[in-house]
Amino acid sequence: MVEEVIVARGLTKVFNRNLVAVDHVSFSVKHGEIFGFLGPNGAGKTTTINMLITVLRPTEGTATVLGYDVVKQANEVRRVIGVVPQEYTADEDLTGYENIILCADLYGIPREVSKKRAVELLELVELTGFKDKKVETYSGGMRRRLELACGLVNRPRVLFLDEPTLGLDVQTRAATWNYIERLKEEYDMTIFMTTHYLEEADTLCDRIAIIDYGKIIVTGDPEELKHSLxxxxxxxxxxxxxxxxxxxxxxxxxxxxxxxxxxxxxxxxxxxxxxxxxxxxxxxxxxxxxxxxxxxPTLNEVYLEYTGRSMRDTEESKEAFRSQRLTIRRARAR
Amino acid sequence: MSRANEYHPSLLRGLWALTVRELKKWLNDPVMLLMLVIQPLIWMGLLGKSMNLGAMFSASNLGNIEVPEKIPIPGNYVTPPANGIIYVSGIMVSQIIQQMVSDIGGNVMRNVFGVTDYFSYMSIGMISMIVMTTTMFSGMSIVWDRRLGFLDKVLSTPVPRGAIIFSKVLNATLRAMLQATIILALATIFGLQLSQSFTLLNMFGVYAAIFLLSVGLSSVFLAFSLRSTKLERPMQFVSLITMPLMFASNTLFPITLMPGWLQAVAYVNPLSYMTDALRQLTILTLDVSKLITDFIYLGFFAAVLSSIGIMLSWRYLSK
CATH class of the missing domain: 3.30.70.100 (Alpha-Beta Plaits)
Structure with missing residues (x-):
C-alpha cells in the first residue's frame, strides 16, 4: 500500500503567461486521511484540484496520485480517482439513476455491474425514492448527494471534493459532512477536499493546508494549528x-x-x-x-495569525473583488 | 472489498454513452420534437409555396390579355394564299398561345431546375439548409457543457478524449438525418414529385450525403465553439455564415444562371454537392456520374474538415 497517496512538488499553474493561480505548491496526503485546502475564493484551490484530477496541465512541478504521474500517466490516475466538482454537473434532463449509469459508462463499467452499483449508491445517499425523477426537480442538497454518488461509481481509492457544501444551508451542510465521513469509512478512501468554510475544514479534515494567493502558508492538523497559537x-x-x-x-x-x-x-x-x-x-x-x-482558538484565529487578515473579512473586501476577477479571467483564459 | 479499477472504457462504449445522453435530451422532449417538425414546415410553406416559379409560366397568367373575337389576316400570309382578308377565330389562337406558353414554361423549368415544379426543387434545398443549421447549432451544446462543469467532470474520467468530440458530431448528424426524413415525408405529402428512379434504397444514399456534410461542418464548428468563451460568439458565427452558404449554392437556385464570381463560390461550396446528391437521389432521374462526383467531393470535404476540427478540439481538451 502506498503510504503517501498524493504527492505534489512545486506544482504551479500560470494562466495567460502572467496570472499565477498556483505558485510552487508542495504537499503530501497520507493514506486514509481527509486533507483539506482552506482558503478564500480565488486562492488557487480549484486550480490545484484540476491539476491533480488531470483536467489542467501544470505549468511547472509534478504531482502523483497513488504513484501515477498526473501528466504522464493521466489515464491511470483517472481510473483510480473519483471527482465531485464544485458545480452541479449532473444532467438536468436525465434522471438520477440515468446520471449514475452515464458516469459508470464513462469508466467502462459493464452494465450488469453498474446497474447494481447505481441502486446501491442511490440507497447510500438516500435518493432511492427519486431515482426516476429528472434531476431538474432535485433540490440543492439532493443534487450534491447525487454528485457524490456519481463520484463514487468507480469505487475510487482517492476522492476529490471541490467545495462540497458550497451554497448549501446549514442543516444540509451538516448532513453532507455526515455522508462524507460515512463514505470514507465505507469505501476506505483517501479524500482531498477544498473549502472556504472554516467550520467545514475543522469538522471534516484530518489535516489542512491554508492557501492564499496561490501559496500554501501553513500545513497541519486543525487542532495542532490551533494549539500552535x-x-x-x-x-x-x-x-x-x-x-x-x-x-x-x-x-x-x-x-x-x-x-x-x-x-x-x-x-x-x-x-x-x-x-x-x-x-x-x-x-x-x-x-x-x-x-x-x-x-x-478557532481556525479563524489560525487564519488570521498566518495571513494577517480575517478569513471572513476577505469575503467582503477588495480581496473578494480581486478573487472574483481572477475567477472570471481564469474562465476567459480557458 | 472488490475494486473496480480493472475496467477500461473503450472508445465505442464512451462514444455511445455520451451520444445517448445527447439523444435523450431531445428525443424525450416533446416540444423539441415538435419544433423539429414545425421549423421545416414553416420554411416549406412560406418559401416553397410562395415562390412558385413554375406558376409564373402557366397559361392562367395570360388570362387578361385581350384577344379579339376575330383576327383579320391578309390573304397572302396564309397557305395556300387567298384573296383579300381572311378571319381566324380568336379563341383558337388564344388556345394555341396558351398551350405554347405552357410548353415553354415546362421546358424552361426542366432545363433550369431539372424538374417542372419549383416546390420539389426547393424542398430538397430546404433539407440542405436545415441539415446545415442543425449541424452547426448542435455543436454549441459543448459551450454549455463547459460552463456547467460537465466537460471538466468528463475530462476527469478515463473516457477516451475522442469519444467526447465524436459524440457531439454524431449527435448533430443523427439529428440532421431525422430532420431530413421528416422534411422529405412532409414535402411528399404536400406535392413533392419523386422521380421514377427513386426507391427506398436511395434513402441510404441520402443519409450518407447528410452524414458526410454534417461530420465536416460540425467538427469544425465544435472546435470553434470549444475555443470561444462567449456563448454569443458561435451564434453570431452561424448566422453570419448560413445565409452566404445557402445563396452561394444550388440550394434555392441553379448555379448555371449565376454570375461568374458567384458560380466560382458555389462550385467549392460543399452545400451545392450535398444538395445535388440529394436531388439526384430523390427528384431527378439519377445521373450516376454526377452522383459519384458529389460523393467524392463530400468525402474529401468531410475528411479534411473533420481532421482539422478534431485536431483543434483534441489540442484544447488535452491542455
Missing amino acids: GGDIITISVKEDADISDLIRSVENVKEVRNENGSYRIKVESGEVTAPLVIEALRRNGYTVTRLSLTE
Missing part, C-alpha cells in the same frame, strides 16, 4: 477612549495584544487564569470593562 483568546472592550495595549501587555502571562477597532484581542496561555488579572489591572487604572469574551 499557544492558548486562548480574550477579547475585551473598555468604556474609555484610550489605547490600553501597553497596560494589558504588562499583565502576567499575556503573550500578545492586538487592537482591533477599539476591542483588544489578547493571546494568553490560559484564559480562565489571566482574564481576572486583566480586569483587575484595568480597574486599578480607572478603566471600566464593558465587554469581555473568552474563546478557545
